[in-house]
Amino acid sequence: MFENALLIDAAGRQTQRHHQAFSQDWDRIKEWSDNVYMPYTVTPIGSRLRPASDMYSATVGRIDVTRFCYGIPVTVGECSPEAGNILVLTTIRGNGRHALGGGSSVNTGVGETFVADCSRTDYFVEFDENHLQLNLTVPHQLVADHAQQWYGRAPDDRLWQHKCSIGGRGSSWLALMDYVVRAVAESPEALSRERLGARVQELITAQLLEEWAAQAGIALGVGIDSAEPVYVRAAEEYIDTFARSVPTASEIAAAVGVSVRALTAGFRRYRDTTPGQLLRERRLTGVRSELLFSDGRTISDIANAWGYVNLGIFAAGYRKRFGELPSQTRSRV
Numbered sequence: 001m002f003e004n005a006l007l008i009d010a011a012g013r014q015t016q017r018h019h020q021a022f023s024q025d026w027d028r029i030k031e032w033s034d035n036v037y038m039p040y041t042v043t044p045i046g047s048r049l050r051p052a053s054d055m056y057s058a059t060v061g062r063i064d065v066t067r068f069c070y071g072i073p074v075t076v077g078e079c080s081p082e083a084g085n086i087l088v089l090t091t092i093r094g095n096g097r098h099a100l101g102g103g104s105s106v107n108t109g110v111g112e113t114f115v116a117d118c119s120r121t122d123y124f125v126e127f128d129e130n131h132l133q134l135n136l137t138v139p140h141q142l143v144a145d146h147a148q149q150w151y152g153r154a155p156d157d158r159l160w161q162h163k164c165s166i167g168g169r170g171s172s173w174l175a176l177m178d179y180v181v182r183a184v185a186e187s188p189e190a191l192s193r194e195r196l197g198a199r200v201q202e203l204i205t206a207q208l209l210e211e212w213a214a215q216a217g218i219a220l221g222v223g224i225d226s227a228e229p230v231y232v233r234a235a236e237e238y239i240d241t242f243a244r245s246v247p248t249a250s251e252i253a254a255a256v257g258v259s260v261r262a263l264t265a266g267f268r269r270y271r272d273t274t275p276g277q278l279l280r281e282r283r284l285t286g287v288r289s290e291l292l293f294s295d296g297r298t299i300s301d302i303a304n305a306w307g308y309v310n311l312g313i314f315a316a317g318y319r320k321r322f323g324e325l326p327s328q329t330r331s332r333v
Contacts, residue, residue, distance in 0.1 A: 021055045021056075022052070022053065022054055022055070023051070023053050023055065024050050024051055024052055024053070025051075026051060029051055029053045029055070029070070030042075032055050032057075033055075033068070034323065035323050035324045035328065036057045036064045036066050036137060036323065037064075037066075037079075037083075037085065037087065037135070037137050037323070038079055038080045038083030038085050038118060038137075038323060039079075039080040039083065040076055040077065040078055040079040040080065041076070041077055041078040042070070042074050042075070042076050043074060043075045044072055044073070044074055045072075045073035045074060045075060045126070046072070046073060049072045049073075050072070051070045051071050051072055052070075052071030052072065053068070053069060053070050053071055054067065054068065054069050054071070054132070055067075055068055056068070058184045059197070059292075059332070060180060060183075060184065060197050060200050060201055060204065061197035061198050061200065061201030062139055062142055062201060062285065062288075063136055063137065063138050063139075063142070063201055063204060063205075064136070064137040065134075065135075065136055065180065065181070065184055066133075066134075066135045066136075066137070067092075067132070067133070067134055067135075068132075068133050068135060069093075069094075069127075069131055069132040069133060070127065070131070071129070072129055073126070073127060073128050073129045073131075074126070074127050075124065075125070075126045075127075076124065076125050076126075076127070077122070077123065077124035077125070078122075079118035079122075079123050080118070081118060081119045081120070082119075082320065083118070083119070083320075083323055084119045084139055084140045084141060084321075085118055085119060085137050085138065085139060085140065085323075086115065086116070086117045086118065086119070086137075086138040086139070086140055086143060086208075087114075087115070087116050087118055087123065087135065087136075087137060087138075088113060088114075088115050088135065088136040088137075088138060088208060089108070089113065089114050089115075089116075089125070089133050089134075089135045089136075090108075090111070090112070090113040090133065090134040090135070090167075090174075090177055091108045091109055091110055091111070091112055091113075091131065091132075091133060091134075092110065092132040092133060092134050093110060093130055093131065093132035094127065094128045094129070094130035094131035094132060095107055095108065095109055095127070095128045095130070095131065096108045096114065096125050096126070096127050096128075096131060096133070097125065097126045097127075098114045098116070098123075098124075098125045098163065099123070099124040099125065099163075100163055100164075101163075106164075106165055108165060111167075111168065111169045111174055112165055112167070112168055112169075113165060113166050113167045113168070113173060113174070113177075114163070114164070114165050114166075115163065115164060115165075115166055115208070115212055116163045117140055117160045117161070117163075119140040119160070120140070120157055120160035120161050121160065121161040121163060123163065134177065134181065136204065136208075138204070138205070138208065140160070141273075141281065142201070142205060143205055143208065143209055144272060146202070146205045146206065146209060147209055147220065148270070148271060148272075150206070150209075150220075151220045153270070154271070154272050155213065155218060155220070158216060158218055159212060159213060159216050159218050162212070162215070162216040164212070164215040164216065165215070166208075166211040166212060166215055167211060172207065173207055173208075173211050176203060176204065176207050180200065180204065183200060229266050229270070231256040231257065231258050231262075231263065231266060232263075232266045232267060232270050232271065234255075234256040235252050235253075235255070235256045235263060235266075235267070235275060236271075236278065238252055238255045238256060239252060239275065239278055239279050239282055240282060243279060243282040243283050243286060243306070243307075244283075244286070244305060244306050244307055245307065246279070246283070246307035247279070249263065249264070249275050249276060252275050252279075253275075263275055280317070281321075283306045283307060283308075284317065284318060284321050284322070286306050287302055287303055287306050287308075287314075287318065287326070288318075288322060288329060290302045290305075291326060291329045291330045292329065292332065299311075299326045299327065299330060303326070314326075
């Protein structure tokens with residue numbers, strides 16, 4: 001079903017392969033995979049094996065879509081939790097054996113998908129020599145925010161620490177992945193932009209959350225004991241409006257009529273974050289969105305417009321959040 005995913009469009013033509021790369025160099029492969037997934041360790045299964053890696057990446061909003069293989073049998077593990085990413089791995093060819101813990105594991109064959117939130121739990125997988133994957137790298141916060149907006153509360157670690165298979169042959173999840181790869185093949189630049197990319201991103205996030213929660217036995221939105229306070233939503237709107245001005249916690253709290261302590265407590269309870277963390281997220285994603293548009297401004301101009309003065313600190317924070325430097329994002333335009 002996905003043998004030519006991201007490579008051939010609906011008319012059978014080769015797609016624009018801006019991010020296509022073949023490599024037998026471990027350092028180059030690691031640099032690429034660290035950027036699109038997160039830092040992790042990979043170990044060949046066997047001696048004196050040389051990789052023959054196929055690497056392709058595209059973006060759908062804030063989600064990275066990748067076609068990837070090592071070309072040799074490997075084990076992958078020790079994924080960096082600091083990257084804050086969920087891995088959603090669909091097997092195109094070969095087999096993946098994913099550790100569940102306690103000595104148990106689950107295999108994914110062609111058309112089967114596995115989900116692991118590497119920001120909340122460890123993850124280890126063994127791929128055979130024929131493996132080829134269609135993968136999504138989804139920010140944890142993106143899924144948590146979606147749950148909060150749709151169901152009134154973000155799930156706890158009963159979901160985030162639950163590693164499982166979803167979808168499968170003939171499933172709506174696999175049909176959605178088919179749509180996504182076709183859309184990327186037809187117009188990769190359009191899906192990296194804010195409006196269309198955000199719509200498709202929401203489809204992916206909604207379906208992922210529903211499938212994942214069903215496998216974890218969690219009823220989304222059930223058990224909410226009270227509605228979120230009005231000031232939490234008002235503070236979010238204030239942050240969205242004035243993020244470029246970098247308001248302080250005191251300014252945000254004053255604008256919505258509560259104390260800093262009450263505001264912080266409300267955000268922790270109903271958003272699983274803090275006002276400062278949300279502001280940082282909005283600023284970084286705002287910069288990223290503008291970097292993906294070629295409007296003649298420099299990276300420093302865009303960063304300054306979002307309140308960043310020290311460009312070194314900005315670049316470090318940007319790389320930690322997105323797994324790549326601002327210049328790498330800009331190079332996609």
